[in-house]
Amino acid sequence: MSTERCGMVAIVGRPNVGKSTLLNHLLGQKISITSRKPQTTRHRILGVSTHEAVQIVYVDTPGLHQGEGKAINRAMNRAALGAVRDVDLVLMVVDRLQWLESDEQVLAAVRAAGKPVLLIINKTDQIEQKDALLPHIAALQEKYPFAAIVPVSALKGHNLEALEREIATLLPEAPHLFPPDQITDRSERFMVAEIVREKLMRQLGEELPYANAVQIEEFRQEGQTIHISALILVEKAGQKAIVIGRGGARLKLIGAEARIDMERLLGTKVMLKLWVKVKSGWSDDERALKSLGYQEES
Ligand SMILES: Nc1nc2c(ncn2[C@@H]2O[C@H](COP(=O)(O)OP(=O)(O)OP(=O)(O)O)[C@@H](O)[C@H]2O)c(=O)[nH]1
Ligand SMILES: [Mg+2]
Incomplete structure (x- = not known):
């Protein structure tokens, strides 16, 4: 048997970029709710994917947003930032070719945590100028030493297998945390x-x-x-x-x-x-x- 790998992987980003959709499609099962409106996810939710020797424990998080506002908004930001501290790898999700001030702030938060970061360009099915993708990736590489930059369509399931392979290479050798048939920690x-x-x-x-x-x-x-x-x-x-x-x-x-x-x-x-x-x-x-x-x- 090959050596077991296992790690916690936080999915972070500003609201509405498709984090929960990505988690559901990676798991092949819907465990995190999604909608067209920002701030749909309010809690940290674990999603466990076990394939033979590799167990990936994803942590879906509320979109990080500015303006602390009400107690509930503060609690949501805390949940997202807390998750980043506890993991082996961070998946930062962005929307198509956009890079907004709020993305910059998400990057600042993950940079502070000092964890490896894999950048995911999501919603590629909706990118109109396909030839703008490569120059965009090159520009993003200048922003931060990302472990990798992977374009996907979470909704259509495009390139998710390549993403999973990339994630697996970045996980530590460790015993699995969950039984192979467990998919979430939520009741x-x-x-x-x-x-x-x-x-x-x-x-x-x-x-x-x-x-x-x-x-x-x-x-x-x-x-x-x-x-x-x-x-x-x-x-x-x-x-x-x-x-x-x-x-x-x-x-x-x-x-x-x-x-x-x-x-x-x-x-x-x-x-x-x-x-x-x-x-x-x-x-x-x-x-x-x-x-x-x-x-x-x-
Ligand atoms: N076209 C397209 N739409 C997508 C894709 N991924 C997500 N969406 C849509 O984007 C919207 C937001 O998706 P969510 O998964 O709820 O986004 P989120 O980042 O979890 O949002 P919060 O929990 O509010 O932070 C939904 O309408 C999704 O259907 C994609 O790959 N392509
Ligand atoms: Mg969500």
Whole structure:
């Protein structure tokens, strides 16, 4: 048997560059929610990929953003920066040929951590000027001694095998941390709450800011069916009305979409009940955040 390799690999970048999409496609299974809106991911989420002697433990992180703002934003930045400290390798993701001030700040943060950094140019399927890619890569090489620069399309799965091979060469020789069939460290309860949050983010346009959180009140198996009740917390009465929609239509749609994903995840029939409750100020209240799982260990 060849020597075991294993390492922790943080996926970082500014919001919306495709970090969670990349994780899901690397794993071939959806464990981290995604949406067109920035700041979709709020927690650190592990995704474990084991192929024979190589185990890669990916850590998806919230997009690093400026402006500390509310407690929840600070908690998200802390989660992302904490992850960078704890890993063997950092994957920094950027969007096509863009290099913004916010990318520069992400680079400053990972540089400070002193870990090897592999730069991923994502969304190559949407690059119109293909011949601009090589000069862009050359310019990026000047910015930092990246371990490698790999263009991919996370969404279409382009070049992901080459990326995985590159990652494997950068991992230390070490025993595996997880059994080969384990794919995440998160509980089914957590994943179910995240599914509801994804449908909320996708259903609501700019009307609803990020002031929503989901709490699972019940998760109970009865025969072949799992009964789930989820509470959606919003900040204001007006937001509650928006989530519920006319005659409850929007909440019904969110529930129908969430149930499909939950049944796929759990492999059983799901009876889902959704509730919406106003709890003002939770997103800027450290204690409320802690009870919603936003407190990071370190
Ligand atoms: N065309 C294209 N779209 C992509 C690709 N990767 C991600 N996207 C889209 O980009 C949007 C953001 O993707 P996410 O994976 O949620 O991005 P993220 O970096 O995790 O975002 P935050 O968690 O908010 O920081 C979604 O609409 C994805 O479908 C890609 O390779 N090509
Ligand atoms: Mg994400």
